[in-house]
Amino acid sequence: xxxxxxxxxxxxxxxxxxxxxxxxxxxxxxxxxxxxxxxxxxxxxxxxxxxxxxxxxxxxxxxxxxxxxxxxxxxxxxxxxxxxxxxxxxxxxxxxxxxxxxxxxxxxxxxxxxxxxxxxxxxxxxxxxxxxxxxxxxxxxxxxxxxxxxxxxxxxxxxxxxxxxxxxxxxxxxxxxxxxxxxxxxxxxxxxxxxxxxxxxxxxxxxxxxxxxxxxxxxxxxxxxxxxxxxxxxxxxxxxxxxxxxxxxxxxxxxxxxxxxxxxxxxxxxxxxxxxxxxxxxxxxxxxxxxxxxxxxxxxxxxxxxxxxxxxxxxxxxxxxxxxxxxxxxxxxxxxxxxxxxxxxxxxxxxxxxxxxxxxxxxxxxxxxxxxxxxxxxxxxxxxxxxxxxxxxxxxxxxxxxxxxxxxxxxxxxxxxxxxxxxxxxxxxxxxxxxxxxxxxxxxxxxxxxxxxxxxxxxxxxxxxxxxxxxxxxxxxxxxxxxxxxxxxxxxxxxxxxxxxxxxxxxxxxxxxxxxxxxxxxxxxxxxxxxxxxxxxxxxxxxxxxxxxxxxxxxxxxxxxxxxxxxxxxxxxxxxxxx
Numbered sequence: 001x002x003x004x005x006x007x008x009x010x011x012x013x014x015x016x017x018x019x020x021x022x023x024x025x026x027x028x029x030x031x032x033x034x035x036x037x038x039x040x041x042x043x044x045x046x047x048x049x050x051x052x053x054x055x056x057x058x059x060x061x062x063x064x065x066x067x068x069x070x071x072x073x074x075x076x077x078x079x080x081x082x083x084x085x086x087x088x089x090x091x092x093x094x095x096x097x098x099x100x101x102x103x104x105x106x107x108x109x110x111x112x113x114x115x116x117x118x119x120x121x122x123x124x125x126x127x128x129x130x131x132x133x134x135x136x137x138x139x140x141x142x143x144x145x146x147x148x149x150x151x152x153x154x155x156x157x158x159x160x161x162x163x164x165x166x167x168x169x170x171x172x173x174x175x176x177x178x179x180x181x182x183x184x185x186x187x188x189x190x191x192x193x194x195x196x197x198x199x200x201x202x203x204x205x206x207x208x209x210x211x212x213x214x215x216x217x218x219x220x221x222x223x224x225x226x227x228x229x230x231x232x233x234x235x236x237x238x239x240x241x242x243x244x245x246x247x248x249x250x251x252x253x254x255x256x257x258x259x260x261x262x263x264x265x266x267x268x269x270x271x272x273x274x275x276x277x278x279x280x281x282x283x284x285x286x287x288x289x290x291x292x293x294x295x296x297x298x299x300x301x302x303x304x305x306x307x308x309x310x311x312x313x314x315x316x317x318x319x320x321x322x323x324x325x326x327x328x329x330x331x332x333x334x335x336x337x338x339x340x341x342x343x344x345x346x347x348x349x350x351x352x353x354x355x356x357x358x359x360x361x362x363x364x365x366x367x368x369x370x371x372x373x374x375x376x377x378x379x380x381x382x383x384x385x386x387x388x389x390x391x392x393x394x395x396x397x398x399x400x401x402x403x404x405x406x407x408x409x410x411x412x413x414x415x416x417x418x419x420x421x422x423x424x425x426x427x428x429x430x431x432x433x434x435x436x437x438x439x440x441x442x443x444x445x446x447x448x449x450x451x452x453x454x455x456x457x458x459x460x461x462x463x464x465x466x467x468x469x470x471x472x473x474x475x476x477x478x479x480x481x482x483x484x485x486x487x488x489x490x491x492x493x494x495x496x497x498x499x500x501x502x503x504x505x506x507x508x509x510x511x512x513x514x515x516x517x518x519x520x521x522x523x524x525x526x527x528x529x530x531x532x533x534x535x536x537x538x539x540x541x542x543x544x545x546x547x548x549x550x551x552x553x554x555x556x557x558x559x560x561x562x563x564x565x566x567x568x569x570x571x572x573x574x575x576x577x578x579x
Contacts, residue, residue, distance in 0.1 A: 004037040046329035057093040062143035068111040071100040074120040086442040103204030112212035138224045148214040227324040228316040229253040238445045246299040249286045257319045265312040309336040341447040345376025350464035353429035353457040357569045358479045367415040368429040374404045375469035384441035389427045394439040394446035397425045409482045431457045475531030477562045477573025505577035512549040523566040553578045
């Protein structure tokens, strides 16, 4: 019923969580019921519209009642969803499972006669409190009147009903099961469109119900002039840069004619009067048809020259002198046009897409990893940011709710196993190559913080930034999870070999000397400084002894190169120069 039941989440478990069930988080629902039930009625419009799409609800509730949907929020406290829209911060109301409509009855109530303003059985605060506000009750009445005089007029709806009947009749006649529950016959089906009293559950034929409901609505409805209604407002792009023009696309409704729609923009609210611009409905820009109540206004980039937010509101007037200002309570609940987005100083610093033996997670498993690094001087909160391997779905995985201190790293496991902890992503990295992005949260429209698109990856070779945190991505000489990418594994930490590059730098050939003190699995590769694999020198199990290799470096070209040596799972790297 959306009554307030206190702050204990267990009191709300009659509501079934759909998408936040893992966290079992009812906090936003508790806030909604608190505002709805406990806000003084004179303040309810301001406070409720911040978190609930009131107009959407009034329109859907009108459709419910006009079609006789009683198994709904109002009568049977049933069959609706609440969707928390992360872009607007508002809940959206969605009615569903509309099978008990258009004359069906199980309660002994004549739904054609029931009063449209008292559809509910008992306490339904979302209806009762809204209907205490004249503007909302008048808007609901406008929607009811609009329905019965357009789509539900018999001359409009009956041909549609006939077309559906023609479409489904062959299947309905062939259905062997239709009589099993209530004994319905083929004649019952054929007569159910315009014949009353098929049985106690179908006191009206569909067409007859609509006509009777319309007639009774006309006798019950209380119509008053309404203020203009804003159906939707789009700002394109939602987070413009300094060079962008900004298109406002506005859809208005009214029981009369819109006289004027203007936008007042303040660069400094305390500094003087606003700049005023006017919307038009001339079929221009994103408005395809003139005089269709879809209005547009294009703000040129030359109007703003800095990145400070601009406060604005929109004023609508109709030919009856009624005025609406968006947003409601605009002085205490303003909207801003923010120009530009400055990413925080956090970057994707290293990744490995095929971790066979480099590092294990807390469960002892070798998993792909992603390293983030805070290169700034400020603490950065991660819990409102996202990682994704699909740029079309930037909010794929939300980062842990922690603060990352300056010059600190966090290692995240890309193993598609979130049950192992908050540092385990819900996706894996592909060793054949893919994209990876770090994105801002919903309030910044998932703006890009950092991205990388990489090609095929080899086992145990990491891709990271050199210099650390600021440079371009390259194959690192040594993987450095959770450490500075300039780190090189000291040679004396590996005791089963000694390795030398003789005569560095080179012009034509390089000479490599490997001395082994025990049987070892050896892999030697040469990479350019950009991470390109140049040559495989060795890849086999070797016994104790000295091994000498000559490499033709003339074919590489001038530059800096690395010899990458892997011995029994330990990795080291050595730099040499070709002149």
